[in-house]
Each structure stands twice: as structure tokens, then as C-alpha cells.
Amino acid sequence: MIKKILLKYRAQKAKEPIISSVIKESGLMLNILYAQFSLDGGEILISVDAPTPEVNKLIESFKRRGVEVTEITKAIQLHHEICFDCGACVSLCPTAALHVEHDKSIDLDEEKCIYCELCVPSCPVRALKLSKF
């Protein structure tokens, strides 16, 4: 199962090779979806495809290194049977997760989504739904 995990850490930690050491320790493949750094620290969104016990171990090793870990428990879904491909949502999406395909249909690239939820109210037929799990 693919899980998404948000990592937050303070600026001092930025110099430590946290991600690579965690990858080495866990032996899991991590995919970095989005990263942002500022004076206060950093935020990285990763996805990992592994059984739950292994994911839990991974979370533990991040925590041991002083990283704040939040498991993402929501998802944005684009319900294609409701959507009529207008594109009203596209310009509100900060990461271009929502985009126009070649044939002018609209699609959502889940990988790029940062769950800001800006798109949800923009859809005139409520085809974008937030689900929590």
C-alpha cells in the first residue's frame, strides 16, 4: 500500500543527511513528492510503498532523528463520472497536480498533490472530493 508521510524538521537539522541514512537503515525506496525550506525549517512530503509494519519502523527511525512525522490520512479524488472537464479547478492548483490533457480533458496527478484543498470548492459540480482515512 502506498503511504504518504509529511516530515517537518528545524533548520539546524537541514545539514544532517537524514533521508539517506533512513533509507539505508530501512532499506525502503522513498519518493520525494514535494519539499520546501525556509528559515524556520523544512517540510518534505514523501511516499513509500511498503507493508504497514515496515512503514511504522520507518516512521520510528525518522522520529529518532528528531523529525516531526505526520502520516497523511486524506486524499483528493477526481470523480471522472461527475467531472465535465471545464478546468475551473486548474488555475487554483499550486503544484499543477490538476492539469489539462492533450484532448482537453482534466486529470489529477495524485503524486503531485499536496492536499491544500484549494481546488475542492472551485468545482461547479463537486467532482473533487476530499476523503479521509
Next chain:
Amino acid sequence: METKVNRSLAEINEKIRRGDAVVVTAEEMVDIVREKGEVKAAQEIDIVTTGTFGAMCSSGAWLNFGHSDPPIKMQRVWLNDVEAYTGVAAVDAYIGATQLSEKDGFEYGGGHVIEDLVNGKEIHVRATAYGTDCYPRKEIDINVTKHDINQAVLCNPRNAYQRYVAATNSRNDTIYTYMGILLPDYGNVTCSGSGSLSPLHNDPNYETIGIGTRIFLGGTQGYIFWEGTQHAPTKAMGNIMTIGNLKNMDTRYLRGATMQKYGTTLYLGLGIPIPILNERVAKTTGISDDDIKTNLTDYGIPRRDRPILKEVSYAELKYGKIDINGRDVPVSSLSSLKRARGVANELKRWIEEGKFFLSQNVQRLPTDQVFKPMKQLAAVPFARDVMTRNVITAGPDDSIVYAARLFADKGFDHLPIVDESSKLVGIVTSWDLAVAIGTGKEKLSDVQTKKVVTAREDEPVDAVARRLEKYKISGLPVVDSKGELKGILTSDDITRLLGKVRR
């Protein structure tokens, strides 16, 4: 003017009957005219199909419920808690697309009722009446579907605008409009309309489109029965009144919708076949997205004549990025180009399969009409007419103690903070001071609110009143276009003014 190609509608219909009419969509026609020229294109092509699929607020349906026993003269009627207009005969009602549900507000409205009717769903009908000798009944409470009622006729006073303006927002807050959600500081652009597929843009001289023209409407055949309200052909803003049998429509081409914090509407698919009578018509159907221009307009200024930032083409809009002050701003279309193509292709298929014949219009639509603004009696007051001009201000480096003394001496509660060039940089309220005291902060810059809700000098007072309400604040600074502080306007000022005018 003499033309080289002359084809009659009767000839075209005969070809449709034989199954050999040559039909292309308006998008396909662009390249044909570009490559072959309009004369050759006119010789080869019989019909061009157009299409659009977008929010058409000016839509609604006439319904007739039949008579109850004993009969009722409906005075008020609600369909799934959305009120319909009944100021006509006993059991006729008009359900308008933008009327909101009394229970669900923005999430359900007339547009959704119409979609539910088309889908064959049960609609809850509640009616009240005062009772007469001939119509004694005073209440109705029933469920009906489209199969239970007599007529259900989609009848729209204004559809298929030739083009729409594109919208953006200069203000520093998000606004919710009929052009969708507009992000602050020119954060996005929204637009509508299908460009080269636009029905009226393919015959802007109304040479073939007129009263009685048979069209594609919501997935079935409908008609144009008049020019639309606000028809303004001289400004490339023509539009049409349309009518069609709702019972035969299809929800692939008709959907109830909500514009966030604005209201409900109806998305509708509409297409017009253009008979290529001569090369003049062929030429106008060859119009491309590059040729169709519209104005990028600042919806941050809530005036009838909103400021225009620049002219943009539909080609740029469809590309998805517009340059504003050197920045690439993402564009959202509110109408669906994919469905507009679907309409043009479906209409093409109907004609090719001999299911749709072109009609001779009985009267042309006006080509010289202008759209007049509303007649208003009094000039609207602007922020600059009402604001207090002599405003006491402080600088960001002034002390909190100094401000506290000002508040105590003068008895006001908004202190604008300005820099050396009198540009507004923040605001401090008595509440901010109360919070600051005891925190050890000294300078006003430590406690001021930097993101200030402001009004512009030339904004109508109504717009300012709406902002005060939206942010639940009692006053705001008034600035000029350079951000310099010019005055302060409070809800008391506005109440006083309205009291004077409405007395």
C-alpha cells in the same frame, strides 16, 4: 454583393436527405479555409457545426403541473425547496437556474432541479394559495417526475454569448464571482466560451442565424426564438433566446452547478449548424482562436465598467498561461472545451445520419443593437465623498505608549501606520494595543497588522460596505492608486450617508 458560390438551404436539406451533405466542425473549418481559401471551402463544405458548453445563468424552464381536484391557483410553489415563479396562470411555473434552495443555499438551486427533472428523478412540489371560488384549494404537497407533468420546456432569455471577458483580481484578497474563484494579486485568470467553436462567432453578421433557427440544445433539438436580452452585436457580444423540450434533454449536455459563494447556475451544451450559403459565410466560419479577442478585466473593482488590463486572444487563453506584469499567470476555463467539441461532433453526426435538417429562419436578428446601462436616479457616492480626510497617523517606529496616548486623547480606535512617503504600511487597533501591553513589545511595527483591508478612493460606497461586512470590521483606510493614505471610512460614516439618501 455578388458571390461566386450560391447554395440554397433547400439544396442542403436535399443533400442531408440523400446522406451526402459534407459536414465539418468549426474547428476543422479553420484549417480548410486557411489552406484552400473561402471560395474553394464554400464549394466543398455544406455545413459547419459549432458548439459551446458553459454556465448559462439566464436559463430556466416552464412547467405545467396539470390541475388538482379540487383545483388550486398556485400562488407560491417550491420544487425541492427551490422557489419557482408563479405570477402567471394557475398551474404554470418558471423555475430559474439561479434561484437558491431555501434549505441548502448555494449547494442546490434551480439548475439542479432542472437536471434532476431531466434525469427522471422525483421532485417534491409544495404549493400554497389564497383560494378563490373557482380555485378553492390552498395547499399541495406531491412528488412528480417529468413523466407526470404536462409541459417541461427549457426557455432561456440569454444564451451563448459570442464571447466572454476574461477575469482576474488586483485586490489582496480572494474574491468569489460568477467568473469563479479569483486569487489575490493577479493569482489566476478565468475565462469562458469555446473560441473558434463559438456558435455566434461563426456567423457574426447573422446571415444564417435568426428567429426560427433549429439548434442543438441540451442534447435535443431546440430553436432560437428571439435575440437574447443584452444582445450587443456591435460589440461582438451578441446572444440568443432559446427554447426546447426539456423532457428530451440529456444530462451529458445539461448540468446544475454551483459557483462557490456566488450562486447556482445551469451548464448547458448548445450548438448551431451554419449552412455555407456562399463564400462570405465560409469566411466567417473560418475564424480561428487567434482572431477572437477579448478583454482581460479586473474583477477586483466591483463597478459596471471594470478596468481592462489588456486584450487577449482565445488562443492565449486556451494555451493556459497569460502574462500579467511579466508573470506567467495560470488560466482556468469555466466552460468545457471538451464538451463543446462533443456538441459540435454530435450535431455533425445527427446531420450526417439524416436526423437533423436545417430550418429557414423567419426573421433576422438585429445587428445594430446596443446594450444600455441601467437608468439610475442618483449618482452613486464614492469612498472619497464619505471618508474622513484628516486622519491621525503614526509611523512604524513610534512607540506603543505614544499610540496608547493618542487612542485615549482622541477617542478613536483605528490608527493607520504610514511610512515617510505617507504610504500605508499597517494598522493598529485598540485591541492590538491591549494585547501588546505586558508582552514587552515597544514599537508599533511589532504589533501592527500588515495585511490591511483597504478601500480605494474611487470605489462606490456599496462596495466598501460589502467589504466591511465580509471581514466583520468597523472601519478601513482609504488609499489612492499608489497606496498613499487618503482617509478613513467607518461603518458609522456609511450608515449616516444611507440615512440621508433614503429618508
